[in-house]
Amino acid sequence: MAPAGGREGRPSPYTGGIFRLSIKLDDTYPANPPAVKFLTRVWHPNIHLEDGKPCADALREAWKPTWSLRDVLSFMRDLLAAPNGSDCVNSEAGRELLEGVEVFDKHAAEETSKYAKE
Numbered sequence: 001m002a003p004a005g006g007r008e009g010r011p012s013p014y015t016g017g018i019f020r021l022s023i024k025l026d027d028t029y030p031a032n033p034p035a036v037k038f039l040t041r042v043w044h045p046n047i048h049l050e051d052g053k054p055c056a057d058a059l060r061e062a063w064k065p066t067w068s069l070r071d072v073l074s075f076m077r078d079l080l081a082a083p084n085g086s087d088c089v090n091s092e093a094g095r096e097l098l099e100g101v102e103v104f105d106k107h108a109a110e111e112t113s114k115y116a117k118e
Contacts, residue, residue: 010101013108014042014080017116021076022052023069033063034072043111045083045094054079055089 038052088094096104
């Protein structure tokens with residue numbers, strides 16, 4: 001999975017990356033969201049660096065039972081395309097993003113080249 005584009009028309013540092021996900025459904029799906037995590041290491045303020053779990057309201061309190069797995073994949077693509085530096089699970093990535101998007105983009109692109117290429 002790769003994002004369609006970057007923030008505000010900027011190229012995405014994740015372009016060309018292949019990001020593997022684990023999506024687990026339990027007996028309460030679709031009433032409750034699936035458990036999602038990135039299996040590919042991602043430098044992103046809203047994705048936990050160690051366990052790959054995304055910080056996304058859509059997969060928690062905002063979840064709607066009418067949403068499908070296609071929606072979940074779209075949420076993950078959108079999360080990559082629009083990182084939020086003020087709601088972080090990776091505080092170092094959030095700090096980079098808030099202090100200078102160029103530094104963040106360079107770091108994320110380096111991590112993408114290292115971990116998300118075949």
